[in-house]
Amino acid sequence: MAVVPLAVVSVLSGLRVTASAQQIGDSRSDRSLIRLAIRLTDLAHSLEEERDLTSRYLADAGNRDSRPDPSGSGIALNRPRQSVDTLIDGTAHLAESEHDLPEIGARQGDLVKETLPKTLSTLRHAVDESQGTFPVSAALRAYGDAIATLIDGLEGLTSATSDPALAERLRTVTALSFGEESISLQRALVAVALEKGTLDTQEQEKLTNATAKRSAMLDYFLVVAEPSERLAYENTVTGRDVDESERIRLLLTNHLAGLTPDGKRSAKVADPRLWYRSITGTTELSRQVRKQIETKVLSAVSAQVNSSIQDTASNSVVLILLLTLTIVVTRSVARSITTPLRSLRSTALNIASTGLPTTVRRLENVQGEPPELDVTPVPVEGTDEIAEVARAFDTVHAEAVRLAVEQSRLRAAVNAMFVNLARRNQSLVQRQLQLIDTLENSERDPDQLENLFLLDHLATRMRRHGEGLLVLADAESYRGQRAPALLLDIARAALGEVEGYKRVAVGSMPETHLASGIIDDTVHLLAELLENALRYSDTASFVEIHARLVDHGDALVEVTDYGLGIAPETLDGINQRLELPGRPDVETSRQMGLFVVARLAARHGMRVALRSSLSLGTVAEVRIPAAMLQSKLPRRIPGSPIAQPPTLQASPMQEATIDSPEGEAISTTVAGEATATDTLPVRVRGSDLVPGSVPESNTSSRGANRSPEAIRAQLSQFHRGLRDGRRHVSTGPHGERQENHPKENP
Structure with a gap:
């Protein structure tokens, strides 16, 4: 009874381990999301710098002749571009290497790897080719869309985290990233205005919106940030650069005096380089606070992963101890059950894999009345449930053996009926052939004589079909042939046992004799193949039969038809049945000729196989072993020569x-x-x-x-x-x- 509570404790511990493993997976996923989010904020920051420098470069189009930069401007673009490209490669590699990254992170990684490089390449090429004439507003809009895509992806990663507290910490990073984007946009707009000396209405609206968005993001940060984070921001984002950038922005705003004739306002109120340096310093201070928070969040989630791993390990140890105790307790209880079960199993497997199949095969090969067989019982004693199963198995085993004996008796009876019917049929056909010979000897009318020849041929075919029953019954039939015969004569004898013999052309034959003991069966085998070839080929075509000597002294007889051929899978199945004929079954009734061929070939060690012809139709190959062939004997003068079959014209x-x-x-x-x-x-x-x-x-x-x-x-x-x-x-x-x-x- 102690097994049940131990099993319950084991199940509960297993559930705990499963929950801990799930927590590990969630923590690792959150860590991967945070790593990717940090990379995205760095990429957005670098892309903001490229945008601002590109806008200054385009606004400074009139002062390039005296600048040392290869682009014609004193503003270098190669460094920020290389920085952006490096961060793109690093972000894409991180997204591919983080196996715990959820699907939303993988999509963001694909965006950075595939879409963003194409967009930047097109934009950079347009800026470089324009030689400074590319519209500043278009460049700001294109870069702004790319940066917005990255920051929106940052929002999606924040929503995908499984820990609400962790998501709240990540929102502070997002708020600072949005604030840095607003500061960067201010930097670009004011720098463009100071470089050109003018600020149109649309650019002024953008500057106003950027200023308002920066203020809103700062307010949101102060709400979601922890006290220590707010204090760090207030102590860090301060100083001369912050004051100077704010002074220039306010000065530009307050000195927007009357409209010029072209509808623009004068903006020559400060040095562009001073503005760019001071606002960049402000951005870097904000970035320092953001990096501190990112490091803090990443450390927290890494600690959470380690804690989950430790919990899982401790729970696993407890579970292993409980399971070990359960096994020790249950082993003593199960020992009394496993011994008889093992004996029952081994006996049942031995009977199923060896004993019963051997008995069935022995009964299949029994000639005549099968013997009565006894069944050895399973060596399991007792009155419990296992002993009852053993006795039931003994009953099933005995019934299976009885059915096998009955099947053997039924098979012997069917074979006996086949043999009896075939012998009767042979006797009647032989008497019919003798009567036809008598009528042929006394007939003088050529027309009637030809009809008698046809009747003789039909009776010969009937005799062959009757002999097929003997083959099914695995009995032998002899027609009294005792002397060796040429392969040519055997082929001609086979022609005499098929209906469409007129369409058969006998090709070259070696002057080789076949042993007397297999002549009748060889004639029967070739006749079946010829009849099959004639049946499944066009009546306007012919069938060829020829033979040749091959390696090891064997004789290869080939029967070729020019029909439609056989599908490869069907051909493989037929060749398998020709190689292993097995016992007669339902399939045998549909392809009895091939079964007879297989039985006859197996009886004398021949090999029969079908293959597709090189041009059209099917080729049946019969390989006769050299042991069945004999050396040359005194050759009789044949009844007819070998004919050549190029066409189906009447031969003389x-x-x-x-x-x-x-x-x-x-x-x-x-x-x-x-x-x-x-x-x-x-x-x-x-x-x-x-x-x-x-x-x-x-x-x-x-x-x-x-x-x-x-x-x-x-x-x-x-x-x-x-x-x-x-x-x-x-x-x-x-x-x-x-x-x-x-x-x-x-």
Whole structure:
């Protein structure tokens, strides 16, 4: 029970520390504001001096020939200008370096850094270029606006302070700064009047207003200032310079006698240099009082910051001690709870990260009926709440394992159904192909024979789709191929299993044989890629397939289409699925062909990847490891040569010769490369056999050795040529339409 009061005390101490930290932040912010305010008052004072000297310089335009100053006047402007520029840089640097400066201070710093230099540069350039002809009133007005902006910013900084007493002290500085501005304006106006010898009505009004404003600011200072500050002002702002400047001002005011013909009054009553020296001395005395007050205010706020830091440190020490005591007290209470919790946590993490995933993976790889699995309980004993949580976790763990076993059984059942359906489909398709072969052997009509060829091709495609179910079920399918085969023959076999085979052009192929154990799966894989390329490309374009040997003796087969291509992000996702096929899911039903390709490639260590073509379309790359390839074997005479695919024109029929047992050449005409107008290639019995692997039959008659397939191929070619000739006659030699003639019997 001692934990609760200790916790309450800790919270209260924390709140105290937070309040102290907030006070430190406010004090530091106030200190930054005061530092910036002091810089602004110094900058305003220096800018006032530049204004007054500039006005004297412009008023002294008639006496410059005998003056040593490079500007043509005895009044030097470089020193006050350099002083102003130095203070501008210092003020801007201070505003940037004070990290505790509030937003209003940062805005004032930006004004001094960016706006004020541009204004002064323009004004100075105009004064210098005018050679003393720049209007004095315009210069006074421009400088007055810049000074007013600085003093207004000083008022804003005073309002932003968080301590009311500190703000009150800062207002005394503002009052003195306003008073110095009034004295400076008097200095400029009287100096101009004494230099020119005249004082017009407008300038007299400005002088009167400046005198009244100085008196008002002095009264305000005496109200807000502390007694010591008032006494310091009265003892400091006195003496010969103060009396002399006041005497000259009153003399100028009292001797403003009658108007001259040009509407101005005579002002030649005193020496301008005497006036400027005495009034400047008065300004410096007022500035001394202001600097004393600024130093006092800055010291006060710095002491406040240090006090806040000390309070925060002491409160932090008390808080640490209380927290330490709380930890010591609660540790003994929590020890009896942490041990079983630690055991529960480690067991749960081990099951979640290692145990359960390992069990699920083992069940995924189980062939047949999955075994029954027991769950090891969490080693936490007792009847408290932690033990109840442990027993609940054991129940959840057991249920998860049971669901994994059920899922494994369901997956095995689905795979068995897939395999059963695929085997049935294979059996029916194989019987269908045998029936089609029988019908082809007995058919003599070339048109019907061509239809049977189309039906044969359709059944072959059905067989491939059925084998896709076996791949989904992770079962293997063999078509009885045992001898190694050339890559060219494998590519042609893949052509026979796609619908748009006429649009496929077979490119160069190395004379490399593929091992017998992977021929069926390689044909299936290439057929899926070809069908995908044909489906997603324009029907007027063609698809290329070629192969080459690459490094390490591997074979690289490329299937290129000229479709619209695939977006890069989609292409990356497809390549990831090709590299790691995983288990069948919902996505598999939409892209079953790619899943089959990935499964077949993973089964034999091949690598399949898609990439964008350099020009247009997509390239599918199949990398066959060198271990799957074999050295040269006795090469059979291929059924058709490699065709070149520059265009989609109908390629001519080509003939291949096979030596008969009697040494005579039997001509078997086969289709060239499949194009947009070719018919199906003719299948020749025994064309895939290696010469010498089948005993030759002894026949004496040349006609008896000619196979029915060869005769049918010649008749089919003859009929195809006759039909093309009729089409040519009906459309004309140049494509024009002719009159139809009665169809002749072949």
